Amino acid sequence: xxxxxxxxxxxxxxxxxxxxxxxxxxxxxxxxxxxxxxxxxxxxxxxxxxxxxxxxxxxxxxxxxxxxxxxxxxxxxxxxxxxxxxxxxxxxxxxxxxxxxxxxxxxxxxxxxxxxxxxxxxxxxxxxxxxxxxxxxxxxxxxxxxxxxxxxxxxxxxxxxxxxxxxxxxxxxxxxxxxxxxxxxxxxxxxxxxxxxxxxxxxxxxxxxxxxxxxxxxxxxxxxxxx
Amino acid sequence: xxxxxxxxxxxxxxxxxxxxxxxxxxxxxxxxxxxxxxxxxxxxxxxxxxxxxxxxxxxxxxxxxxxxxxxxxxxxxxxx
Numbered sequence: 001x002x003x004x005x006x007x008x009x010x011x012x013x014x015x016x017x018x019x020x021x022x023x024x025x026x027x028x029x030x031x032x033x034x035x036x037x038x039x040x041x042x043x044x045x046x047x048x049x050x051x052x053x054x055x056x057x058x059x060x061x062x063x064x065x066x067x068x069x070x071x072x073x074x075x076x077x078x079x080x081x082x083x084x085x086x087x088x089x090x091x092x093x094x095x096x097x098x099x100x101x102x103x104x105x106x107x108x109x110x111x112x113x114x115x116x117x118x119x120x121x122x123x124x125x126x127x128x129x130x131x132x133x134x135x136x137x138x139x140x141x142x143x144x145x146x147x148x149x150x151x152x153x154x155x156x157x158x159x160x161x162x163x164x165x166x167x168x169x170x171x172x173x174x175x176x177x178x179x180x181x182x183x184x185x186x187x188x189x190x191x192x193x194x195x196x197x198x199x200x201x202x203x204x205x206x207x208x209x210x211x212x213x214x215x216x217x218x219x220x221x222x223x224x225x226x227x
Numbered sequence: 228x229x230x231x232x233x234x235x236x237x238x239x240x241x242x243x244x245x246x247x248x249x250x251x252x253x254x255x256x257x258x259x260x261x262x263x264x265x266x267x268x269x270x271x272x273x274x275x276x277x278x279x280x281x282x283x284x285x286x287x288x289x290x291x292x293x294x295x296x297x298x299x300x301x302x303x304x305x306x307x
Contacts, residue, residue, distance in 0.1 A: 056292070056293070057295055060292065060295070064292065093295070099297060100295055100297045100298050102240070102241065102298065103243055103244065104243075105241070105243060106243070107243050107244070107247060144241075146240065146241075146297070146298065147297060148297060151297075180241070
């Protein structure tokens, strides 16, 4: 399985993602934002960070960078694209996913472990996953998911919510919502479910000595589903 | 021609920064403030001399990059 991680100026989770993908068997290539063509890829990842210093709106500049034309073509042709944190912000700014990520409700940068509940397993990212609730890490200032009334209706009708913020037992409620996200949304799919954007970082949970192993479960399952 | 444009958050979008500014102004003793909403302001200097054409160009810039139409509105407030 071949993967590509795009590095934008200001990305800072690109190398962590590279380590995670390689650990679970992907042949990963790093791709610079100014490149025009994507290498052969079964999965393209937009990593976390602060691309272009979060100028204008988070992800807005990166969504217009050169490589994104190829990413858009790849995604529209059904290619698997995963955006994590700033990568999620880039995906909504590029129009590949609906909605927007606003400033966290209480204006705090949040950096902590949280729990998320997988909502839809009928897709390459969570199919056959033995877990329902994952402990992942979040580190963001703009993770407050928001969209229009029409968009949320469509998202629910098409079962596009990938992850909810929950407690460790999978209860989705206001208490388990760290940033004010609409309906506790932590991650969403496009209609076809080949594109996923999520605020939590699975790549930070792949080493039991440092963090946890719920990310390992996610990546192991992902590569098996893509084979 | 220099075009000025302001960008504001749509009415039903939460503006936590505006809220905090409001609270701070209350705390400083400014009375009678109903609401504070924070926005953005751009001045775009183009070499276009025709006002209509310059404004049309800036409108396109707004729709494609400067504004996120899910949460923001924009208004061209001056051309000189």
